[in-house]
Amino acid sequence: MKLVKHLANLGYGSRKEVAWMFREGRVTDAAGEVLYADDPLDHGNVRVDGEPLDPPSGLVLMLHKPAGHTCSTKDKGRTVYDLLPPRFIQRDPVLSTVGRLDRDTTGLLLMTDDGMLLHRIVSPKSKLPKFYEATLANDLRGDEVALFASGTLMLEAETTPLLPAELEVLGPRHVRLALHEGRYHQVRRMFAAIGNHVEALHRPQVGGLALDDLAEGQWRALDAADLARLFNTETA
Numbered sequence: 001m002k003l004v005k006h007l008a009n010l011g012y013g014s015r016k017e018v019a020w021m022f023r024e025g026r027v028t029d030a031a032g033e034v035l036y037a038d039d040p041l042d043h044g045n046v047r048v049d050g051e052p053l054d055p056p057s058g059l060v061l062m063l064h065k066p067a068g069h070t071c072s073t074k075d076k077g078r079t080v081y082d083l084l085p086p087r088f089i090q091r092d093p094v095l096s097t098v099g100r101l102d103r104d105t106t107g108l109l110l111m112t113d114d115g116m117l118l119h120r121i122v123s124p125k126s127k128l129p130k131f132y133e134a135t136l137a138n139d140l141r142g143d144e145v146a147l148f149a150s151g152t153l154m155l156e157a158e159t160t161p162l163l164p165a166e167l168e169v170l171g172p173r174h175v176r177l178a179l180h181e182g183r184y185h186q187v188r189r190m191f192a193a194i195g196n197h198v199e200a201l202h203r204p205q206v207g208g209l210a211l212d213d214l215a216e217g218q219w220r221a222l223d224a225a226d227l228a229r230l231f232n233t234e235t236a
């Protein structure tokens with residue numbers, strides 16, 4: 001692939017805009033030598049305005065999503081893309097969220113431009129648990145652990161019961177929940193189904209990958225070790 005196309009695919013601008021960046025001498029190698037639009041691609045050796053390039057395609061990142069941001073590019077208002085470099089929304093292949101978190105849910109959100117990987121993460125075959133911590137409006141009744149584990153709980157307007165889920169009671173109105181599927185607004189609807197209400201919802205971990213010390217609003221690209229951790233359900 002020609003360098004000009006590679007930079008356009010990474011969202012640095014349209015082909016035309018990127019061609020201008022070359023003419024202006026803004027694209028160099030690591031030693032500061034000016035590069036040309038038709039030069040062969042050597043990703044790690046390219047600088048734009050002296051800065052290394054964004055990660056190439058195959059990017060997987062995790063974001064600590066704050067409340068108030070939606071996961072859809074089509075929504076009005078703040079989206080998770082506003083928390084990433086502006087170029088990222090123009091990448092080709094497109095950078096998508098892996099599933100979604102509600103506007104008011106905080107926590108670990110994965111994003112990738114790798115369709116196969118996205119599929120693997122969301123596929124029930126991968127059996128990747130998703131962990132949530134919820135603060136409830138009302139005290140627990142006492143039967144929730146057994147009910148959620150039963151595999152019989154039905155959500156309103158659905159025709160198949162939920163898969164068994166593990167609920168850990170952390171306090172009278174505070175729980176940790178492990179889900180093995182991802183239905184629409186699942187946690188909020190599970191508690192609504194038993195007459196409770198989720199006041200705050202946070203996802204600290206997906207599979208074996210935890211947010212750890214990633215601050216709210218921050219993101220980082222995942223490496224091979226992170227992906228191994230993500231798919232390691234032994235530690236989850």
Ligand code: URA
Binds near residue numbers: 100103184187189201
């Ligand atoms: N379940 C919900 O209800 N909301 C989320 O954001 C994620 C899971």
